[in-house]
Amino acid sequence: MQVLKLTGGGFDAEGNPIPSVEQYVDHAKCRDEANSGGNQINLVDGSAHVFESLIQLPKGTAPVEVGKSVRVMEGNVVRVKSSVKRFQKDQLHARLWV
Numbered sequence: 001m002q003v004l005k006l007t008g009g010g011f012d013a014e015g016n017p018i019p020s021v022e023q024y025v026d027h028a029k030c031r032d033e034a035n036s037g038g039n040q041i042n043l044v045d046g047s048a049h050v051f052e053s054l055i056q057l058p059k060g061t062a063p064v065e066v067g068k069s070v071r072v073m074e075g076n077v078v079r080v081k082s083s084v085k086r087f088q089k090d091q092l093h094a095r096l097w098v
Contacts, residue, residue: 001030001055001096004069024071028061030096032072032080041086041097049097053080057094063087064096 002024009020033054040048044066055072064070064087071081082098 001027001057002071002073003027003064004071027064027070028057030058030072031056043086049085051085051097052082053098055080055096055098057096059091059093061089061094063089063094070096070098 004022005025006020006022008018010018012018033056035051035053038050040050043049053072055070064084066084066086068084069082070084072079080098084096084098086097088095
């Protein structure tokens with residue numbers, strides 16, 4: 001799984017703005033499961049949401065903020081690309097819903 005990060009940016013020595021660059025950075029190995037059954041999750045605000053995919057992550061994976069853009073790659077093919085709806089650490093693994 002890769003997470004979209006902003007790198008660079010700021011101002012040069014003359015005060016001119018330097019644009020930041022968006023790029024996907026490797027975050028963790030994962031396994032994705034499409035939500036073919038139309039299952040829902042409860043979001044932080046208490047609302048229900050039908051998620052696109054569940055991404056299974058190994059124990060100890062750093063949390064990913066809600067709203068961040070992520071993608072799951074298989075070689076050079078993008079399997080899943082969406083924004084994080086919920087992240088949850090469990091005892092033996094972590095899960096992320098998009």
